[in-house]
Amino acid sequence: MTAQHTNDDDAVVRFRGVTYAPPRAPAPVLDALDLEVRRGETLVLLGESGCGKTTTLRLVNRMLEPTAGEVLVEGRDTREWDPIELRRRTGYVIQDAGLFPHFDVARNVGLVPALEGWGEGRVRARVEEMLRLVGLDPGRFAARFPSELSGGQRQRVGVARALAADPPLLLMDEPFGALDPLTRLTLQREFAALRARLNKTVVFVTHDVREALALGTRVALMSAGRVLLLDTPAGFLRSDEPRARAYRETLSAFDTGEA
């Protein structure tokens, strides 16, 4: 413990011996997980589907509650947080954006500010600011419905919505997973730039090792409900951990040597 000791103020989220086992499941999804997310960092949870990374994310904003152990956000057990308050100060982006199909873009983006009771003018101004932030022209896009957007545009709106109420913590569950490779790369780059400007704490789930290494300040490699390795991208690349090596090999598996 002493070696890993960090100042409590630095940990935005802290998992302490968290086990999560849904009823009637043969094995727990998370098994005595210890993890902390430091203020300002982008912690990437990397792993195959079913390894528990999404579950970890959902425990942070109390969409799930631990079976054993505790999840602390800002030093407070999530079970002591009012879930509504906790979620409104925690941005959330999911794979297919999860936009409300019956709301136009402006109303989707302005959702949390509106729920928080901001005035109409303030919400509108914030919506425009957020759309510009994610590279969408408010004049062209504010009145559109999600069905009238491309996949990449939808995902931008999803990010804008998550950031609208200026939450200090952002949870992202494979946000770029469903996009074509070119759009994905654009959005990854823009996100990296955005993050540098906004100074948010981010927990980012992906199964794409390139994405993990490109976006993460630290990478947590997960398997079967445990963290196998937690290190910086550079440390990840040097690691002897067999799974980390396996992931590393995928990076060059089809390298044909050109360029």
Add this chain to the structure above:
Amino acid sequence: MNTLDFMLRDWREVLGLTGEHLLLVLASTLVAVAIGIPTGLLLTRKTRWKRPVLGVANVLQTVPSLALFGLIIPLKYVGGIGWRPAVVALVLYALLPVIRNTVTGVEGVERGVREAAVAMGMTDRQILRQVELPLAAPVILAGVRVATVISVGVATVAAFIGAGGLGLLIYRGLRQNDNKLMLAGAIPAALLALAADAGIGFIESRVAARRRAGGAKRGAPARRLAAAVLAAAVLAGGGFALWRALSRADARVGSKDFTESIILAEMFAQGLEARGLKVERSYELGGNLAHEALVSGRIDVYPEYTGTSLMSILKRPPATDARLVYEQVKSDYAARFDVEVGPPLGFEDTFAILVRGEDSRRLGLKTVSDAAAHAPAWRAGFGQDFMSRADGYEGFARAYGLKFGGRPREMDLSLSYRALAEGQVDVIAGNSTDGMIAQLGLVQLEDDRHYFPPYEAVLLLRRDALERLPAAREVLQQLAGRVSTEEMRQLNFEVDGGKRPAADVVREWRRAKGL
């Protein structure tokens, strides 16, 4: 006269019944929506209850409508006859599609959308109102649409428990074997169903189109839909209240569900109207409904037969002395129901054992005893009523020692007349005042052993109505002993054979009698 002519001639009645029908459907659908949507929403939250509740709603819908109406009648508070139990039954039918579609609609909301709503920090209420309800609206509306169309159909059965509506025409048509009448009820009902289907379908497609096409104002569909439903509810409620208020009458006259009863009720009703009273008519109450309506105060008066009162209602053993039966019924009704039995109207409507006129002449048949010797060579055709009653076939056959060639054929009463005339059967049990007896040249054999109890026609009146309406007693006295058996046969024939409205026939009769 074809159906269209009938509908044109009696357009007022058809229109009135269509209005009643529409109100029944509207009221019951609104109640079903008011109960069904919240129930459905609750089931999406308390999933443990989903299977049992949907199961019950499912079972309710498999109960045949006629049986459901019958089962509701004896219940307290919701039961009885008339409008309220009809609405209750219709609501029970309409619940399943509303509940099921609400559950299906809400559960059909995309997982990611619901998850995003939770993750954004929306409260359960906000998710329900801003996300799930608007997204489920087209599916829920489809359920309401199905419920409405079902209600239009089932509401035709409501006539059976005295709730009016187009079913009245259908049942009258069935009873009188008159396709024109049936169609006059069935066609408007079908049109109503089509209109309801198209109307709600239109709203449904608008809601769905708005969502798909976009370009709509924020939150408009859900709110506008709610406003429309609410407006319809208020309109229907107000309209119904107004309708009720306007139709409040001084006296409510009921009748059983056959021509003679309607004619007698109409005699009384027109007597009251001649004295300036406003009369509400609740005719064609089947089975025991007229009695129940009288006792529960939904009607003030209806025509009955002493023998029927004695055995079917008071459950006393058959008796043969007309005077004694009348006195017994009078004192029992006063003591048990606070109902006054009016003076006999002057004729009896008893079972009439009928044979063809030529057989009667050829074989010299005057009485039932005369016929007993021929019975083994005869085929008999009897109505269901006669076959099953305490004073019906079994006792009758025993009293006269009758043994027919085979077991009597059970057939519809009106069909049995035709079967006798055409020689398919040789003896039937009709009604002594039936107009068909004279028309088909049939002869009634005398009940020489006095097996059949007396069935004197009388009017039954609630005591409180008599106190409230002095004119009622006048009319009662005026009609005492005024209707002979021959007259009654003639009046029945005018309506059944001549296909004329009972009201017109009675009006002429009153004029001829100088009333």
